[in-house]
Amino acid sequence: xxxxxxxxxxxxxxxxxxxxxxxxxxxxxxxxxxxxxxxxxxxxxxxxxxxxxxxxxxxxxxxxxxxxxxxxxxxxxxxxxxxxxxxxxxxxxxxxxxxxxxxxxxxxxxxxxxxxxxxxxxxxxxxxxxxxxxxxxxxxxxxxxxxxxxxxxxxxxxxxxxxxxxxxxxxxxxxxxxxxxxxxxxxxxxxxxxxxxxxxxxxxxxxxxxxxxxxxxxxxxxxxxxxxxxxxxxxxxxxxxxxxxxxxxxxxxxxxxxxxxxxxxxxxxxxxxxxxxxxxxxxxxxxxxxxxxxxxxxxxxxxxx
Amino acid sequence: xxxxxxxxxxxxxxxxxxxxxxxxxxxxxxxxxxxxxxxxxxxxxxxxxxxxxxxxxxxxxxxxxxxxxxxxxxxxxxxxxxxxxxxxxxxxxxxxxxxxxxxxxxxxxxxxxxxxxxxxxxxxxxxxxxxxxxxxxxxxxxxxxxxxxxxxxxxxxxxxxxxxxxxxxxxxxxxxx
Numbered sequence: 182x183x184x185x186x187x188x189x190x191x192x193x194x195x196x197x198x199x200x201x202x203x204x205x206x207x208x209x210x211x212x213x214x215x216x217x218x219x220x221x222x223x224x225x226x227x228x229x230x231x232x233x234x235x236x237x238x239x240x241x242x243x244x245x246x247x248x249x250x251x252x253x254x255x256x257x258x259x260x261x262x263x264x265x266x267x268x269x270x271x272x273x274x275x276x277x278x279x280x281x282x283x284x285x286x287x288x289x290x291x292x293x294x295x296x297x298x299x300x301x302x303x304x305x306x307x308x309x310x311x312x313x314x315x316x317x318x319x320x321x322x323x324x325x326x327x328x329x330x331x332x333x334x335x336x337x338x339x340x341x342x343x344x345x346x347x348x349x350x351x352x353x354x355x356x357x358x359x360x361x362x363x364x365x366x367x368x369x370x371x372x373x374x375x376x377x378x379x380x381x382x383x384x385x386x387x388x389x390x391x392x393x394x395x396x397x398x399x400x401x402x403x404x405x406x407x408x409x410x411x412x413x414x415x416x417x418x419x420x421x422x423x424x425x426x427x428x429x430x431x432x433x434x435x436x437x438x439x440x441x442x443x444x445x446x447x448x449x450x451x452x453x454x455x456x457x458x459x460x461x462x463x464x465x466x467x468x469x470x471x472x473x474x475x476x477x478x479x480x481x482x483x484x485x486x
Numbered sequence: 487x488x489x490x491x492x493x494x495x496x497x498x499x500x501x502x503x504x505x506x507x508x509x510x511x512x513x514x515x516x517x518x519x520x521x522x523x524x525x526x527x528x529x530x531x532x533x534x535x536x537x538x539x540x541x542x543x544x545x546x547x548x549x550x551x552x553x554x555x556x557x558x559x560x561x562x563x564x565x566x567x568x569x570x571x572x573x574x575x576x577x578x579x580x581x582x583x584x585x586x587x588x589x590x591x592x593x594x595x596x597x598x599x600x601x602x603x604x605x606x607x608x609x610x611x612x613x614x615x616x617x618x619x620x621x622x623x624x625x626x627x628x629x630x631x632x633x634x635x636x637x638x639x640x641x642x643x644x645x646x647x648x649x650x651x652x653x654x655x656x657x658x659x660x661x662x663x
Contacts (some may be wrong), residue, residue: 217554
């Protein structure tokens with residue numbers, strides 16, 4: 182593996198190796214001194230051309246826990262505002278002595294372009310509505326820690342799948358690890374051609390609810406207010422929200438995941454969000470461990486040997 | 487491949503090392519056995535079982551992985567990270583580290599760094615199946631199954647039933663392995 186750009190090309194063996202390493206890094210994070218010298222002397226740059234605090238902080242914590250140095254880039258304070266091109270910006274940062282870049286960009290495919298321009302590993306930290314591979318890894322890690330495996334699990338991804346890079350990444354990773362994935366949402370929020378993916382599709386959450394092991398709730402982009410894609414937030418909650426009533430109907434050992442930030446009272450009920458079977462904070466903790474596994478896989482060792 | 491220790495030789499050496507550990511530490515009160523994956527772990531399990539036998543108390547073996555502590559990550563092929571599992575906190579304990587082969591000493595150096603991050607043992611001792619020489623660091627073993635002088639081109643293969651399907655030690659040249 183030279184870059185981590187997408188989950189689409191990752192096979193079961195590669196994913197399992199990353200998750201196994203992530204489990205060991207999760208143990209490191211529980212130590213009194215949660216830091217190992219694995220990447221001492223390496224520099225990781227987080228190049229976030231689109232605002233993000235959570236993912237950026239998670240990558241920086243992961244790099245620091247591996248003893249790598251970190252540099253960060255924000256578009257607002259950079260020469261981008263002076264008209265410097267994307268290519269010149271990343272070449273400049275590379276020339277400072279960076280060993281790996283984490284890239285987030287609103288344009289689909291931007292991390293691939295940067296990987297072509299540079300001679301160092303690139304990690305996709307989210308490109309448009311396309312891919313967010315480390316989110317999928319931390320989700321699969323959280324599910325695997327809970328159930329021991331993803332083989333045979335019924336997982337529903339609920340909500341705005343059409344605009345979700347989280348869903349696009351999770352679908353391939355979860356399927357490769359043996360889970361049966363069902364996409365649930367109104368037709369306006371589902372992809373135009375879901376037949377191209379290894380998934381089932383349902384427009385009615387209540388139809389599939391009682392068979393599920395994992396309910397993965399996507400964030401409703403309330404800043405868009407629903408707009409043309411669904412009539413109102415209240416209607417969304419009525420049909421697709423994980424309300425307390427729906428939560429009670431789940432299998433007793435089923436769990437709820439959410440990539441955050443949550444809209445309590447919209448896609449997830451207030452009580453549900455605080456239930457011990459909502460693994461949202463465990464996902465956040467696992468995000469650091471999963472990203473440590475990715476950084477270590479790309480920088481820890483001579484990949485050509 | 488030259489067969490230098492049979493399964494019986496390995497079992498006898500393990501028992502002797504267990505006796506030496508009990509003798510050297512005046513019992514087992516503070517002793518924790520930790521193997522370095524991959525093949526230090528089955529050796530740790532064998533040593534712990536022999537210690538239990540001798541003293542009549544249960545002894546659990548753990549593991550301490552060095553994959554995150556290597557000093558040569560840019561020049562060696564990537565290896566997988568193994569588990570780090572402590573059966574109990576190691577603060578104030580005597581940690582007996584176990585590995586299959588003691589060679590350059592760099593693995594042990596990395597393991598000592600890992601232990602430092604995991605706690606503060608009162609002492610660290612080292613038990614190995616084979617000491618083959620060629621140290622690059624000032625490190626020595628406290629308990630040795632067999633000293634086997636080797637040339638740099640030779641390869642020492644310690645095998646355990648749990649991993650390799652057989653017990654014993656073999657020596658070959660790089661070409662024959």
